[in-house]
Amino acid sequence: MSKKQIVILGGGTGGTMTANRLRRRFDQDEAEIHVVDRDDRHVYQPGLLFVPFGLAHVDEIVRPRRRQLRGGVVFHEREVEEVWPERDEVLLDDGSVLPYDVLVVATGVRLQPEETEGMTGPGWNERIFTFYSPEGAAALQGALEQFSHGRLVVNVVDMPIKCPVAPLEFAFLADWYLHERGIRNKVELVYATPLDGAFTKPIASEQLGSLLAEKEIELVTEFNADEVDGVGGTLTSYDGRELEFDALVTIPLHGGAPYVERSPGLGDALGFVPTDKRTLQTPVKPNVFALGDATDLPTSKAGSVTHFEAEVLTENIARYFAGQELVAGFDGHANCFIETGFRKALLIDFNYETEPLPGHFPTAFGLPLLRESRLNHLGKLLFQSVYWHALLPGRQIPGLGPAMPSRGKKRSPIHA
Ligand SMILES: Cc1cc2nc3c(=O)[nH]c(=O)nc-3n(C[C@H](O)[C@H](O)[C@H](O)COP(=O)(O)OP(=O)(O)OC[C@H]3O[C@@H](n4cnc5c(N)ncnc54)[C@H](O)[C@@H]3O)c2cc1C
16 A cells, blocks of 8 residues: 555544554554654543542653654644544644544533633633543642541533543542541532532443442432522532532533634534544545544543444454444443442443443453442553553454453342
8 A cells, every 4th residue: 555644633542543553453554653742641530530639649640642653653742623524634733734644533621610600710720620631630639638627519511521430439538538537527528510420321320329328428419500609618510409509610611622623514513523434434535543531432432432443443444444344343342440449349340332330341251330449449440551551552462452341240130
């Protein structure tokens, strides 16, 4: 084949994995691979959960992006301004233009706290925080250290969000942290969500709701945050309910990258990229693919999902170049450890069709599903090393493939 030009927008989880997998797949004389990202700081985002509790430091979860890319991948430290699908070109913020044969959109989501009235006004990063960014997580760590009594409210503003279990994990870890400090009885912990339960999927939602109750964390459902008063310490919903807080931990509104909205035909009204749920090709043009949080796919916005997608995407790019039919290989597989505090964690595994079920992963002898265990907690902690050394470099991990394993799952919804 003649030398192809592959341009990948975003050098986070999905962009890096895809670039490295493609580099392994194609020789230098077959394909030139370009990755564009606005900065050179690759954040291991699951680590942000631990920063507020002093269990990790931001420096320990950030590495240079360039160093995560295999030799022969060209890195552009630039902002993407616009994609011109008609011309097969991308415009960067220095005015330069990158032509492509295949484009991969992997620019994730944009946090939009400013979209909730009052959120970024007085009190932002003083009594209103988010651990979804490194700066926010570090500011929250300082504030939690000083927190001695009062109401700590955790609020998800709206769905979709990345890692939908992370806010629950935060609440569970806050319960543990306050116990450790001997002040749990002086703090009211509240979890306010726009959902009608603790989580989106019924069986997991019931299990996680029971855990909240067990830990005396008040669950407030169908709470759609409208405005925040950072001086008075009040969070108000659209239907007029008020939640008083001394500290508010927000998971702000998520949207797609602004350039997606500017690029003709690329995004939907929220800036996410319509994407075929099985092949990962986009309808804008056959040579444009997308993966990770940037897509509109009806599965979790999670690193595990992005990893499974990267495997299917690499295959489909090779098929596209070879003029072959694409493989409808992505089943929506998601896999998440859920920290529950006191050195325990749950594990959930699901896809488009199957909700999280009890049992074991990946086989009947594997890690317990939907049940708290120390093994799952160890799995969560070990994952950072797996991320840097196996997932990002694009190595195959035995037993961890795109298709959801069903062998260890208990089909009837009998709780473990
Ligand atoms: C607190 C927290 C905990 C999490 N925990 C887990 C977990 O336990 N398990 C799990 O599976 N997932 C977890 N996730 C989710 C996971 O980190 C994301 O789903 C994953 O990183 C998505 O990969 P991505 O490539 O789509 O986006 P990202 O990794 O976010 O990469 C997007 C990249 O695009 C770049 N970019 C955006 N716009 C532009 C532009 N205009 N120009 C140039 N560059 C641009 C950004 O700088 C960024 O580097 C967690 C996330 C958070 C925030």
